[in-house]
Amino acid sequence: MNWLLLIIGGFFETGFAISLGKAQHTSGKQMGLWLASFGVCVAISMFLLFKAMGGEKAIPVGTAYAVWGAIGAIGTVVAGVVLFHEPVTFWRMFFLSSLILSVIGLQVVST
Template sequence: MAWIYLIIAGLFEMGWAIGLKYTQSFTKLVPSIFTIICMIISLYLLSLSLKTLPIGTAYTIWTGIGAIGTVLFGMLFLGESREWIRIVFILFIVVGVVGLKVVSGGDPH
């Protein structure tokens, strides 16, 4: 269950990272509320995953999901660069996240 919490936490991390763009320094009410809710849910789910997952693994995967998702969102919906080298580096992050999942155990105790 910890891995499910972690994956969902990563998706909400992506949500608040993207939401920040639309808050305009927290001057826009609806995007600000959305962003804050995503932050709270993301951190809560991350904390649940940390009951059994190693902190280094969980945090890296959490930020990796957020980073990959945010970059892909920018490329697909905001017209950000789709250069091949950028995609290669995103794939490096994916390989790292998958690698950590493969080599990590569930319970650090």
């Protein structure tokens, strides 16, 4: 259950990054709505990270934070490509892949 909470929290981290990106390209009421979306997403994301690190099957803080951050980073890069038409370059994908492999490696070597 804690892993599910952590994964969902990572998706909300992507949501707050996207909200900030969209807020930068808007003004007035629309900007306010994107900033409100940011606030909601960051609150939910942090709460789910907190819950994933507690309870009977708590995920260690270092592992939880690394996975949560990686999910957010990966989701944000993908959203940036899809929503903001950011470039897909070899080096961006190379380092994104290395991030994924690093998080998997961290999980494999953690006790």
